[in-house]
Amino acid sequence: MRITESIRSPRAALAALAGAQFTVMLATSIVNVALPQIRAGVGLSDSGTTWVVNAYGLAFGALLLTGGRTADLLGRRRVLLAGLAVFGAASLAAGLAASSPVLIAARAVQGLGAAAIAPAALALVMDLFPPGPGRGRALGVWGAVSGAGGAAGVLLGGVLTQAWGWQWIFYAVAVGSCLILTGVAVSVPRSPVSERGRFDLLGTVTVTLALTALVWGLTTSRRSGWTDTTVLGAFAVTVVLGAAFVLVERRHPNPLLPPRLFRAGRVTVGNVLMALLGSVWIALFFFLPLYQQQVLGSSPLVTGLGQLPLAAANMLGSTLAPRISRRIGAVATVTGALLTEAAGLLWLSRISAHGGYPTDVLGPSILVGLGLSIAFVQLTALSVEGVARRDSGLAGGLVNTSRQVGGAIGLAVLATLAGTTTAHAAVHQSQVEALTVGYRTAFGVSAAVLAATAVLAALLTRRGRTADGETRSGADAAPSTARTR
Numbered sequence: 001m002r003i004t005e006s007i008r009s010p011r012a013a014l015a016a017l018a019g020a021q022f023t024v025m026l027a028t029s030i031v032n033v034a035l036p037q038i039r040a041g042v043g044l045s046d047s048g049t050t051w052v053v054n055a056y057g058l059a060f061g062a063l064l065l066t067g068g069r070t071a072d073l074l075g076r077r078r079v080l081l082a083g084l085a086v087f088g089a090a091s092l093a094a095g096l097a098a099s100s101p102v103l104i105a106a107r108a109v110q111g112l113g114a115a116a117i118a119p120a121a122l123a124l125v126m127d128l129f130p131p132g133p134g135r136g137r138a139l140g141v142w143g144a145v146s147g148a149g150g151a152a153g154v155l156l157g158g159v160l161t162q163a164w165g166w167q168w169i170f171y172a173v174a175v176g177s178c179l180i181l182t183g184v185a186v187s188v189p190r191s192p193v194s195e196r197g198r199f200d201l202l203g204t205v206t207v208t209l210a211l212t213a214l215v216w217g218l219t220t221s222r223r224s225g226w227t228d229t230t231v232l233g234a235f236a237v238t239v240v241l242g243a244a245f246v247l248v249e250r251r252h253p254n255p256l257l258p259p260r261l262f263r264a265g266r267v268t269v270g271n272v273l274m275a276l277l278g279s280v281w282i283a284l285f286f287f288l289p290l291y292q293q294q295v296l297g298s299s300p301l302v303t304g305l306g307q308l309p310l311a312a313a314n315m316l317g318s319t320l321a322p323r324i325s326r327r328i329g330a331v332a333t334v335t336g337a338l339l340t341e342a343a344g345l346l347w348l349s350r351i352s353a354h355g356g357y358p359t360d361v362l363g364p365s366i367l368v369g370l371g372l373s374i375a376f377v378q379l380t381a382l383s384v385e386g387v388a389r390r391d392s393g394l395a396g397g398l399v400n401t402s403r404q405v406g407g408a409i410g411l412a413v414l415a416t417l418a419g420t421t422t423a424h425a426a427v428h429q430s431q432v433e434a435l436t437v438g439y440r441t442a443f444g445v446s447a448a449v450l451a452a453t454a455v456l457a458a459l460l461t462r463r464g465r466t467a468d469g470e471t472r473s474g475a476d477a478a479p480s481t482a483r484t485r
Helices: 010-029 032-042 046-074 076-096 100-128 133-163 167-187 201-224 229-251 259-263 267-295 300-305 308-328 330-348 357-384 389-425 431-457 472-476
Strands: none
Touching: 010 046, 010 076, 010 100, 010 133, 010 167, 010 267, 032 046, 032 100, 032 133, 032 267, 032 300, 046 076, 046 100, 046 201, 046 389, 076 100, 076 167, 076 389, 100 133, 100 357, 100 389, 133 167, 133 267, 133 300, 133 308, 133 357, 201 229, 201 389, 259 267, 259 389, 267 300, 267 330, 267 357, 267 389, 267 431, 308 330, 308 357, 330 357, 330 431, 357 389, 389 431
């Protein structure tokens, strides 16, 4: 029997949608501390170990726009449920994998499911909470679970790997996906969407392949270098397919990325800033656990526990973000948050090879968590500001794509800088000292990137219009001919 909207709780729906986003972010980082055990368990090579992480990120980043547009055309709730089902099944397959090809393929399918979950869930949050304080609080919850998911992944990965083995990191995600799927089915109402439009198949194929080539090239560059022929070839393919995508979009009557989307509010600037934030975000959760394990000598469990203060600060910052924004304005809030995170990363750039968690990690983690969470909440709001209801799934896919692709670029560049610096330092210093120098370089450059991003954010002073040239309330009104799915 269908449950009517009138007896559904918006809070319960938000909890289910936030749980979906938490699971997506969790899967990004949960394997990091378990990679040595996974490698031994299925006989992975060095490159294969890297692709346990990369396969998920590649599929996720390349398919987000497609997932968002599909959610707009077929129904956000329907696409979210399908994405959760695929995600859960792939997680179970990864836990049962007895060979490296099966494990890597399962991680790629996980990424496909995540690419449907993230934009559909964000669009449903926008449907449930119209512009105003309610949406601000909802996005605060969204930011809390997004940031906490990365830190919780490190913690949960360490606990499960040490207690029961690496397979349980995937079993836990599979069980969580089933529970969240049930929660969404029970608590999230079918949302009104526009009539079905013509799907931009050629545009979808070209942009997906372009993003795949870009992320592939970036991830491969971390191992093979920027001048490797495979890397250069991937970037060349990206340019060619990107140009083809632009031509296709100009001629299609219902393009995947309609120009009206970029005329709405501050969507363009919000996505640029989100890409810059993402370039530092993903790198942080890559380098910080490595420093804790390879330099400080922490076990996977202790490393995971060390992420708790960062996660707590993230949740606190996300809760405070709407209140701060109402008091001092969105632009000042974003700028201040980025500078706070930059200060924390600058502090991390002073880490020592002979230091300890309380002196080198704890304090800066709290600053980073506060700044990251507040900036993420505000940039998400900016990136969907003024977007018409019919494009909200696509807007959710776009902002997630910006963060994911920005993260891939940032991690590739920072990993190259850290590796080069470590190699030079190893000539005159011990391995631990050389690694510390490389990590300090990565954190220092990250701080500089965020400081520059704060300057750019300070230029966000002009409020835009909605995609239809109307006020936001007008854009949010459901069309009278809408159907529910």
